[in-house]
Amino acid sequence: MDIASSRRQRLSPEERHKQILDSAVAYFAEHGLDGNTRDLSKQMGVTQSLIFKYFATKADLIEAVYNRVYLDRIAPHWPELITDSTRPLRDRLVQFYTEYAQAIFTYEWMRIFMFSGLVGAELNRRYLDHLSAVILGPILAQIKAEAKSQRIPDFEDVWNLHGGIVYIGIRKYVYQMPTADPDAALIARAVDRFLKDFGIQVDPQ
Secondary structure (H helix, E strand, O other): OOHHHHHOOOOOHHHHHHHHHHHHHHHHHHHOOOOOHHHHHHHHOOOHHHHHHHOOOHHHHHHHHHHHHOHHHOOOOHHHHHOOOOOOHHHHHHHHHHHHHHHHOOHHHHHHHHHHHHOOOHHHHHHHHHHHHHHHHHHHHHHHHHOOOOOOOOHHHHHHHHHHHHHHHHHHHOOOOOOOOOHHHHHHHHHHHHHHOOOOOOOOO
16 A cells, blocks of 8 residues: 555545555554554655544554454344344354354454454453453353253353354464365354254254
8 A cells, every 4th residue: 555655646534544544454463563653654655743643642543443453343233143033043153153254354353363462452352342242142142042951051162162263264364374174164063063062953954
């Protein structure tokens, strides 16, 4: 992205804001959240003052990156999809996790998530708290309602399922290790194994 050239095009404030944010996402994905705005501005071919014209502090820029990379990728229909009891639970979970993978299995999401976790950044904690309330809590409620095993499922079980699916993306974008099967097939198998542990129907409908 050549921001120095685009500057000569007299971009609107909205376009400039988006352009800086796009570049910040790419920069932090490559260098981690402790990367500084001075180096970011050099990579973009602009002055630091231009960045701070649109984002008053680095913290404000990081907050915008958080919203772009994390929150904006949570589709509003997912909670309704998960709780739609007119469909088999297996189908709902496979569809959700397939869509979720399509949203987060990107270089930027995986790298920023890993960098943020390594430095103990608040971003990951906030995101996981939000995900727990909006997505994982409803998943657990649905599993509890249909479980036929003696062991009662808990949040740790759901986190294990979720973490195992996210790890598919980590392998591809952090460890650079391609998977042997398509993501959708790996997700379906993970969901099936999980549901079988609680005696829940897994035969595709």
